[in-house]
Amino acid sequence: MDADRLRAVMVRAYRVMAYLTGTMLIILCFVAIPLQVLAHSDAMVRVVGTAHGVLYMVYLVVAFAMTRLVRMRTASPGTVIVLAAGTVPVLTFVVERWVTRRYIAPALAGAPEPAPARAAAGG
Secondary structure, eight states, rough: OHHHHHHHHHHHHHHHHHHHHHHHHHEEEEEEHHHHHHHHHOHHHHHOOOOOOOOOOHHHHHHHHHHHHHOOOSSSSSHHHHHGGGSTTHHHHHHHHIIIIIIIHHHHTTTTOOOOOOOOOOO
């Protein structure tokens, strides 16, 4: 499989996992946990919580592989944000759009990687 096709497949897998993980986290936080507290029913929390946990582990692997293919730096704040996005409700959707505009679109278009932001030098 050539590099461009691999990159496109990995980007699609990342997007699917970002949306699945984010959706499950929203359901967990805004439906299942309130039901657990208000209705004293923890069945939905167990099912949705487990599903989110499994999906998040898959998301971590897929997201890290995607960051490598679009040439994000390994220990950069951007990579950390991408990997942690599945732990904050709604953040996976925001981060997916940001990563798509900043890294994925240029990588798929064959453009050089974006230059890191530099602080203005004093003096």
